Amino acid sequence: MSKPSDVVQGTLDMLLLKILALEPMNGFSISQRLKQVSGDVLQVSDGSLYPALHKLEQEGWITATWRTTENNRRAKFYSLTILGRRHLEKETTNWSRLSSAISRVVKLREA
Amino acid sequence: MQFRQWVYTVPLRLRSLFQRQKADQDLDDELSYHIEQKTKEYISSGMSVHEARRAALLEMGGMEKIREQCRSARRVNTLQDFFQDSRYSLRMLRKNPGFTGVVVLTLGLGIGANTAVFSVVYAVLLRPLPYPNSQELVSILERNEHAAIKQRGCSYQDIQVLGDGKAFTNVGGAVRHQLTLTGSGDPTTVGTVVVTPDIFPVLDVNPVLGRYLLANDDHKGAAPVVVLSEGLWRDRFGANPGVVGTAIVLDQRAFTVVGIMPSGFRIPVVEPHQDIWIAISQDPLFSTFLRTRANSMFTFGRMKPGASLAQTQSQTDGVSAQLASDFPAENQGWEVRISPLQKATIGDMKTPLLVLLGAVGLVLLLACINIANLLLARATSRTRELAVRQALGAARSRIIRQLLTESAVAGSLGAIVGVGFAYWGVRLLRLLLPSTTPSVDRVELGAWVLGFALLLSATAVVGFGSAPALLATSSEMQRNLKDGAQSGSSGARLKLRGFLAGVEIALAMVLVVGAGLLVRSLMAMTSVNPGFEAAHVLRAEVSLPRYQYSTPRQWTAFSNMLLERVHAQPDLKDSALAVPLPVVDSAVNLEFSIVGHAALPPGMPATADYVSISPGYFQVMGIPLLRGRSFSEQDSMSSPLVTMISASFARVYFQNENPLGQTLMFGFPPGPPVAREIVGIVGDIHDSKLTKEAAPMMYVPFAQAPFWGGELVVKSTRPSSAIVGSIRQVVRTIDKNLPVTDIATMPDVLQESVAQPRFRTWLLSAFGIVALLLAAAGVFGVLSYSVASRTREFGVRAALGASPARIGTMIVSEGLGLAFIGLIVGAAGAFALARLLRSELYGITTHDPVTFLVAAVALLSTALAACLIPAWRAMWTDPIIGLRCE
Numbered sequence: 001m002s003k004p005s006d007v008v009q010g011t012l013d014m015l016l017l018k019i020l021a022l023e024p025m026n027g028f029s030i031s032q033r034l035k036q037v038s039g040d041v042l043q044v045s046d047g048s049l050y051p052a053l054h055k056l057e058q059e060g061w062i063t064a065t066w067r068t069t070e071n072n073r074r075a076k077f078y079s080l081t082i083l084g085r086r087h088l089e090k091e092t093t094n095w096s097r098l099s100s101a102i103s104r105v106v107k108l109r110e111a
Numbered sequence: 112m113q114f115r116q117w118v119y120t121v122p123l124r125l126r127s128l129f130q131r132q133k134a135d136q137d138l139d140d141e142l143s144y145h146i147e148q149k150t151k152e153y154i155s156s157g158m159s160v161h162e163a164r165r166a167a168l169l170e171m172g173g174m175e176k177i178r179e180q181c182r183s184a185r186r187v188n189t190l191q192d193f194f195q196d197s198r199y200s201l202r203m204l205r206k207n208p209g210f211t212g213v214v215v216l217t218l219g220l221g222i223g224a225n226t227a228v229f230s231v232v233y234a235v236l237l238r239p240l241p242y243p244n245s246q247e248l249v250s251i252l253e254r255n256e257h258a259a260i261k262q263r264g265c266s267y268q269d270i271q272v273l274g275d276g277k278a279f280t281n282v283g284g285a286v287r288h289q290l291t292l293t294g295s296g297d298p299t300t301v302g303t304v305v306v307t308p309d310i311f312p313v314l315d316v317n318p319v320l321g322r323y324l325l326a327n328d329d330h331k332g333a334a335p336v337v338v339l340s341e342g343l344w345r346d347r348f349g350a351n352p353g354v355v356g357t358a359i360v361l362d363q364r365a366f367t368v369v370g371i372m373p374s375g376f377r378i379p380v381v382e383p384h385q386d387i388w389i390a391i392s393q394d395p396l397f398s399t400f401l402r403t404r405a406n407s408m409f410t411f412g413r414m415k416p417g418a419s420l421a422q423t424q425s426q427t428d429g430v431s432a433q434l435a436s437d438f439p440a441e442n443q444g445w446e447v448r449i450s451p452l453q454k455a456t457i458g459d460m461k462t463p464l465l466v467l468l469g470a471v472g473l474v475l476l477l478a479c480i481n482i483a484n485l486l487l488a489r490a491t492s493r494t495r496e497l498a499v500r501q502a503l504g505a506a507r508s509r510i511i512r513q514l515l516t517e518s519a520v521a522g523s524l525g526a527i528v529g530v531g532f533a534y535w536g537v538r539l540l541r542l543l544l545p546s547t548t549p550s551v552d553r554v555e556l557g558a559w560v561l562g563f564a565l566l567l568s569a570t571a572v573v574g575f576g577s578a579p580a581l582l583a584t585s586s587e588m589q590r591n592l593k594d595g596a597q598s599g600s601s602g603a604r605l606k607l608r609g610f611l612a613g614v615e616i617a618l619a620m621v622l623v624v625g626a627g628l629l630v631r632s633l634m635a636m637t638s639v640n641p642g643f644e645a646a647h648v649l650r651a652e653v654s655l656p657r658y659q660y661s662t663p664r665q666w667t668a669f670s671n672m673l674l675e676r677v678h679a680q681p682d683l684k685d686s687a688l689a690v691p692l693p694v695v696d697s698a699v700n701l702e703f704s705i706v707g708h709a710a711l712p713p714g715m716p717a718t719a720d721y722v723s724i725s726p727g728y729f730q731v732m733g734i735p736l737l738r739g740r741s742f743s744e745q746d747s748m749s750s751p752l753v754t755m756i757s758a759s760f761a762r763v764y765f766q767n768e769n770p771l772g773q774t775l776m777f778g779f780p781p782g783p784p785v786a787r788e789i790v791g792i793v794g795d796i797h798d799s800k801l802t803k804e805a806a807p808m809m810y811v812p813f814a815q816a817p818f819w820g821g822e823l824v825v826k827s828t829r830p831s832s833a834i835v836g837s838i839r840q841v842v843r844t845i846d847k848n849l850p851v852t853d854i855a856t857m858p859d860v861l862q863e864s865v866a867q868p869r870f871r872t873w874l875l876s877a878f879g880i881v882a883l884l885l886a887a888a889g890v891f892g893v894l895s896y897s898v899a900s901r902t903r904e905f906g907v908r909a910a911l912g913a914s915p916a917r918i919g920t921m922i923v924s925e926g927l928g929l930a931f932i933g934l935i936v937g938a939a940g941a942f943a944l945a946r947l948l949r950s951e952l953y954g955i956t957t958h959d960p961v962t963f964l965v966a967a968v969a970l971l972s973t974a975l976a977a978c979l980i981p982a983w984r985a986m987w988t989d990p991i992i993g994l995r996c997e
Contacts, residue, residue, distance in 0.1 A: 027145050046149070050181055054181040074140065083119070
């Protein structure tokens with residue numbers, strides 16, 4: 001990977017769950033928030049966002065409702081389910097284990 | 112997936128399945144909201160409206176692709192695709208009525224025939240017997256290894272002892288008899304089963320009305336009672352419930368009706384046609400020798416609940432030992448053996464039925480191969496379509512799924528048609544099945560049989576659908592796109608089709624040989640010279656009620672009067688009386704000894720078949736007198752006792768001695784053995800059945816060994832109806848209550864005696880012919896395809912000067928090559944089948960060369976015929992067309 005562009009699948013799932021864990025959001029706001037929090041390092045194209053959301057919905061980790069936004073438009077809001085929260089916890093633990101392991105490896109000095 | 116998850120996912124799936132449009136609309140709304148917001152964002156950052164929208168769309172990427180990805184996240188695509196594919200398949204099938212017709216009809220016939228044959232297999236071999244807890248029921252037999260007697264029924268005494276013992280809940284015995292029912296309508300004989308009353312609790316079937324027989328009905332001096340079958344009750348007594356408690360007249364004796372058994376009830380094995388049941392001590396015949404060993408009954412027992420066969424057998428062994436020590440005279444050397452009742456009822460039907468099922472299964476396999484061949488050919492013509500779809504991004508699995516769905520839809524139609532055929536097939540089989548087939552009345556299209564049809568159809572669809580689907584989507588597909596449909600003659604497909612045609616020939620060879628062996632056996636059976644002349648001989652049975660005609664003197668008086676009056680009729684002049692008739696009746700095999708000869712070693716008793724005849728019998732039956740004299744009117748009760756023997760008797764037991772003038776000792780039970788002088792020797796006959804070799808016979812004059820009835824045999828060229836009329840008239844002048852029954856011409860009787868083998872032979876021959884046709888269609892299909900795809904090659908050959916004859920020979924030898932390989936493999940298979948058929952064969956060996964040769968010739972000529980049209984087409988390929996054809 002020469003450019004840190006596409007988020008590894010699975011990691012995207014975790015990011016989305018984490019974002020939704022804070023508050024229910026619609027797809028557009030999620031894409032905004034993703035950019036906002038990760039800067040330009042994690043570029044999630046709008047094209048891959050929606051299939052990912054739909055997949056999470058089908059897994060039963062998030063659930064969706066149609067609500068009116070502040071500017072009086074109907075939008076689909078996603079929120080985390082209990083199952084999703086549990087899954088997120090599991091994934092987060094896994095992730096921190098993995099990332100700390102990787103960073104230990106990366107920080108190894110050449111002897 | 113855990114349950115909690117379902118709470119969220121199931122409604123979603125259902126929604127995307129049933130509210131597909133709504134779900135799609137929601138998706139569109141969601142995406143367009145995103146685009147709108149994004150556009151607004153860009154506008155506020157200073158872009159023009161147009162630019163902003165463009166940028167938003169660009170960032171989103173291909174809308175259609177996203178939609179498809181979101182949809183596939185819903186995971187109901189498989190189901191939706193299936194419906195879509197099914198609709199598409201139905202459209203395709205409608206558009207190709209020829210193809211559809213052939214597939215549906217071939218498959219329908221295959222499944223129908225299989226289901227029908229399976230219905231018989233199920234009824235006879237698999238279905239539990241119609242008694243509660245039938246797994247507890249056993250058949251009880253006795254065997255005597257010293258006397259080399261493998262099996263016979265138990266004696267009355269043994270049944271009582273076994274029933275009182277610990278091994279069984281109940282034990283009952285039964286034998287068949289015929290009694291004459293008079294009073295209600297014409298006198299008629301009724302199928303009577305004479306039982307020990309415990310047989311009813313053994314079988315545990317309740318009467319529809321009244322009660323069944325109880326132990327006291329069998330006690331000495333009990334009032335005669337009878338239980339009727341529902342069938343007789345309806346036919347003769349109009350289903351009147353008032354019959355119970357009234358008396359009916361059997362053999363001129365009043366029996367009180369105590370109960371009616373339901374229509375399906377039958378005591379197993381004894382007799383297919385059962386009208387009434389009476390206790391054995393009430394029976395005019397069997398009650399006379401109740402206590403002797405000569406009385407042997409079909410015996411059935413119900414094991415204790417939960418007891419295994421082995422446990423019960425070991426307990427029974429104890430009873431055998433006890434019996435042998437208590438009654439050494441009767442029971443020394445006899446062992447009681449038990450076996451599951453189902454096995455006893457099946458008898459020797461298992462192998463022939465399984466062979467038939469296997470044969471019809473092969474026919475279905477052939478049908479499936481033909482359909483697979485057809486699908487392969489069609490896949491070729493669709494090569495381009497499939498290649499384009501794959502190029503446009505359809506996954507291989509998706510296309511395989513579509514092709515399989517098409518097969519499944521065609522298969523389902525075939526299955527529906529098949530069940531329709533099966534319905535008629537079952538009805539036809541019930542008509543055609545010989546009445547001696549066990550459980551024949553239980554052959555029906557039940558749930559299990561339909562389940563079998565379903566399973567079979569599914570297997571067939573996978574069988575014929577998978578190879579074409581896999582091959583059509585193989586990697587060379589890509590090349591096909593370039594090449595175009597015509598020359599994309601994929602070698603793999605042609606090779607597979609050739610292989611399939613070879614397999615078809617092999618299967619057809621197996622079936623044709625099997626059918627051929629049975630046909631040859633049947634021919635051998637029917638051309639057996641029975642030793643008597645059946646032509647123009649008619650038989651009719653006259654039996655006397657034993658209560659009125661109770662003494663031998665009365666029987667003799669009756670038979671004398673009958674013969675005298677019969678002989679007075681001009682058209683009945685050539686007639687005689689005999690008991691039992693060869694082939695018609697079961698043979699009576701008696702032990703005998705020769706006065707002055709050393710006694711034979713124990714375990715090897717000398718026996719011969721016994722027949723009591725009136726003078727003139729040999730003449731009527733056309734059995735030649737070889738030496739000595741025949742019986743005459745002078746041989747009577749008051750003259751010296753005489754006997755006549757058959758040629759094989761003389762050969763086996765007298766070798767170089769002169770039998771005439773020697774003395775035999777034998778007697779018909781319950782009478783004791785008496786001495787009889789041999790006065791004559793007659794030709795051999797096949798006594799018990801046509802297929803059994805002529806056995807030693809001993810004949811006695813009817814007047815010296817009378818019976819309570821007999822078989823009248825009449826030789827006359829007049830129509831049988833006229834003769835029957837005359838016989839009835841004569842009998843009526845003697846006693847108007849006597850029935851004349853079992854009227855048949857001897858040739859018919861002989862035919863009837865091979866009804867089971869004939870039925871099998873016809874069925875297997877039909878399968879063989881169908882197999883031959885299917886194989887021919889297979890070879891024809893493969894060669895036609897091969898020729899059509901090589902038009903160009905033939906054009907080039909013709910242009911280069913190959914003569915039509917040469918091209919024709921090439922095609923024919925290609926076809927015959929396939930056939931030849933198939934034949935060799937098939938012959939090996941046929942040997943295996945013949946081995947299975949061994950017990951059904953008569954007069955030929957399992958590797959009968961004539962059958963194999965004829966089958967091979969039949970198959971080769973069929974294959975040759977199938978080659979001709981494709982060869983003709985190849986021969987006359989116009990070089991120009993051939994070359995242009997691209």
